[in-house]
Amino acid sequence: MSPFGGWGTLAAFLSLLCCRGSGEKAFEGPEHLMVGSGGFQVINCTASCTDPTKLVLETVLNKTLLESQAQWKLFKVYNISKDEELLCSFTCDGRQETKVFNITVFYPPKQVLLTLSPTSVAVGTLFTIECRVPAVAPLGGLTVTLLRGTKILYNQTIVGTAPSPQDAVVTHNTTAHREDAHHNFSCEAQMDLRSRGGGLVHRVSDPQRLEVKEPVPNSQMVIIIAIVVVLLLLFVTFVLLCFVFSQKWHRGRTGHYSVYATWRRLKGSHRAQPL
Secondary structure, three states: OOOOHHHHHHHHHHHHHHHOOOOOOOOOOOOEEEEEOOEEEEEEEEOOOOOOEEEEEEOOOOEEEEEEOOOEEEEEEEEEOOOEEEEEEEEEOOEEEEEEEEEEEEEOOOOOEEEEEOOEEEOOOEEEEEEEEEEEEOHHHEEEEEEEOOEEEEEEEOOOOOOOOEEEEEEEEEEOOHHHHHOEEEEEEEEEOHHHOOOEEEEEOOOEEOEEEOOOOOHHHHHHHHHHHHHHHHHHHHHHHHHHHHHHHHHHHHOOOHHHHHHHHHHHHHHHOOO
């Protein structure tokens, strides 16, 4: 069923109110109509004279006569699956006249799919939000909004004129923050066809949660630090060993350690200083 079928029905009954008891041309509704794929539309065929003949609605689609009077007939047209041109024809004073109703089929967003990749990230790292709206047309009337809680993260109006349904995909890369773990992510798709004689269709995805972890040290940095520490320990060990061996070598030549001899010289010089 067309989401705007109710508007067409209302317009049709407004036309009935205008027609009854009046010799003037009645309200006929818009000539350009937007109908959801597989939906229906109410068409009011109204003649420009008060006593027309052969008042008919010409279409290959299935139709039902809802109500009629001398000057108008109200039809319901079913299962509209592609763009159609409907002709309302009638004869006034021997002259045949026609009125054309152009119906444009649109494919509203019936499903909105949100994906977080990856679903588990460390603070400060990038992750991707993807929103997919399958099989929509026209793309030019579609706006996709990415939300974190109620905050808008990214907003994009789709550009496209292809009449056939296509998938609309919007991606956004952002950095993970600690507070992201406390909010739901969602995607909102809104198709605005009011400027084309249609209405407004709104769909929202199921909410998704992001797991945010504390950052872990970089493995390469850990390896570098470990190598530096090991090299530093080896250097200190080498210096100590060189010192020990030098002391043993000095003792072998002089009979005492050079450090001890240096200490005795310093001690003697201190005692020799006059008071």
